[in-house]
Amino acid sequence: MFKKWREKKVEDTKNIEEQPNTSPEKTNWVEELSRSNDFVNDHTSSEKTEPFWISYFRTLVMSETLHRDVVPYLSESHSLDRVKNNIPIQQTIVTSDKKLIKEKLLQGFAAIRLTEQDTKCLLVNVANNKFRDISFPMMESTALGPQAGYVEEMDTNINLIRKHLPSSDLHVKEMQIGKLSSTKVAVIYMDSIADKDNVETVLQRINDVQYDHISDSSYLASMIEDNTNSLFPQIIPTERTDRTIAALTEGKIVIVVDGSPDVLIAPITLAESVVAMEDYYVPWLIANYLRLIRLFGLCVSLIISPLYIAVLTYHYELIPAKLLDSLVASRAAVPFPPIIEVLILEISVEFIKESSLRLPTKIGTTLGIVGGIVIGQAIVEAKLTSSILIILVGLSTLASYTSAIYKFNNSVRLVKYPIIVMAQLLGLIGIVIGLNFLLAHLLRLTSLGRPYIGFYPFRKNMFKDLWVRLPFWMQKENPDNLRPQVKQKAVFDRRSPGPPSDFDE
């Protein structure tokens, strides 16, 4: 019985699959598309016998182009081929393939036929591709450097990349994914630098993706990541053009998804989350200082609240007597154990973060003031938490946003909580166990099969341009962990231009 039931089910699914394929063959595509109200099917002449019939989606075409470059030429001639030659638009197709016609109409083409019953028609591209202009990168803003951020349109984004890398080496592989959305995806890489295996892996994984719609590049990112259950992004999204250009020249692979202003970069390492593009626009010493600050910020935001819990619950001997005085004084009136205190504060800070992110900037600022200052002040006066903890949590919140990649900040926000729980259970040992789990997890992670954690396996040139940024003339090699085909960068070794001083002569 069960087998029968299963067979029936299989048949059912077959029927469902076949239905949309068979029905359009029987009905005319004009009839089918006319069910939507925005589909226009017009006759250009007042005489019923005269040509032409023109059909398009009103909402997809640029009416200016249609009226300027297509309609005037229709009255001049009486054959499709003649029209095709006259129209000043390059993308034209003459076909009678119903499937192709429908597909093109849905992309913003206009179909022109001689008579209403004609199957042969001329397709003209009059699509409206205007989204928005290139604007500032919102999430990854810098004071220096180019201020061009990606937009929602794929061609514009690829144009931005191509303009910066005018090389025949830059290969773009386009494909379509998403059963309903047919989203266009472009995989971009430098053919002579990028590792062939990496490119193969990316293409393979994107081909395997099956989903109804791809709304954003993050959909794709989470579908082709090595470990989908990890908190850490193994493919980073960026909206900065300079970041993608730098990645491409190193041998990384860039994935552009139509409809998303975030461009994906793979493979990456953990260390790249503390690399901001601004590091390359300031002197290298300052860049290193900033990188160190960011790294330190990440550590602080991870361990400062757990440390507070561990020390005040178990190890108050760690604090010298003088310092303990002020700690105890501020905590004396608080009726909760440290863990409750920390959770109250951490969660209220999360409230503030989350609500101000969802609201427009103007209200968000007000909210920050209300949340941060008023509640912060009141919570101490109401003796719900100690004032020292407010300082610590405030610091860790600030520090958790120092990373240059927004997606990574979110991971740090969440990773903290298990460590807080471990600190409550086992004090310092608990924190170390938690951190070790984190370390083991990072060691296990891979990005496109390449190790994710930046310092293992150890490579010499990660101290030239990953953890540390040295001056440009010392960055002679592309990063080894990407297995680039070209090992050496083009570097001109000129440390001090100009004539030597009298001391050097």
Place this chain on the structure above:
Amino acid sequence: MQVNIRHQVSPYFLFFIIIGAQTGVGILGFHRIIAKHAGYDAWISVLIAGVIIQLVMFVMIHLLSSANGDIVDVHNQLYGKILGSIMSGIIMVYFWLAAVSVLREYIEIIQVWLFPTLPTWVMAVLILLLCYYIISGGFRVVAGICFVAVLYTFLLFFNHFNLPRNYIHLDNLLPILDHSFADLLRSAKETSYSMAGFEIILMVFPFIKNAKTSRKFAHLGLAYTTLFYTVGAFTTFLFISEKQIQSNIWARININTLTTFSFIQRIEYILISLYLIKIVTIISLMLWASSRGFKKIFNKKQKAPLLVLMVLTLVLCQLLDNRYILHSFLNTVSSISLGLFYLYIPLVWLVFIMVKKKKRVTR
């Protein structure tokens, strides 16, 4: 059985794996044990032990590269399938016992210094879970943990010089060579257990790329550990008197209690907590080796022997519930290690080489 090249690690990781396996809980308290016989001259015994382990390492690598595999392959080639499996089983049991001894000793330290009422099984379960997570990531992850742990031992190395300057007595060490050579050797024998762990090469060897030509990393690792222990003994003897050291189970922790800063004191709490990563390294390595051995012996997936070993570890940790039993357990493990790796393995090496030569002659 050749290991897939994707699972192998670069030769220089041998350096980190050897150090990671060798430097364990011993660093904190081996001073008392070695000073029993040779007193203040015990640091010389550490050097002697260092030379001996270099020789043993040479023997092991020679044995493994002539068998082209790990110790299980050696035994199978030498004794045949059944007897070979039994002999390999003994070594795998030793690896497991070593893991248990390190785990139990660390939990003992935590119970003495940090949480006196903490049940043994809580720590054991947490650490074993962590180890399972690491081992299930494959050898690459185990080697990665070794790498990070060795970075921590570099820090510990500088911790040796963290002594209260006013209380250092250089004349403690004088006169040098005050003890008989027999005493020095006896101390060297005691040191050998603290320095044990390098026998992990018996299982790790096939996982190293071009292992035959990269033996220098193994010897470098041993040299580093020898230096580490020598400096450790030397600096501790500068500070603690010969009588006092006999009542100090963890001399290094005691020295660290003296360090204070304006914002923090009792550094030893942090030292002991951070020590976890060293413990996890050793236990992961040993359990990895043991479960891999049993995997090859029984032809099972590595998961099954690993889980069995972990449950057994938990049970054994519960059974070793007081210092006296723990101490005799540690002594047993250390004498097993002496017998296996300083007597049995060189013997196997001699026989193996002779058999191989004979085969070549008859051919």
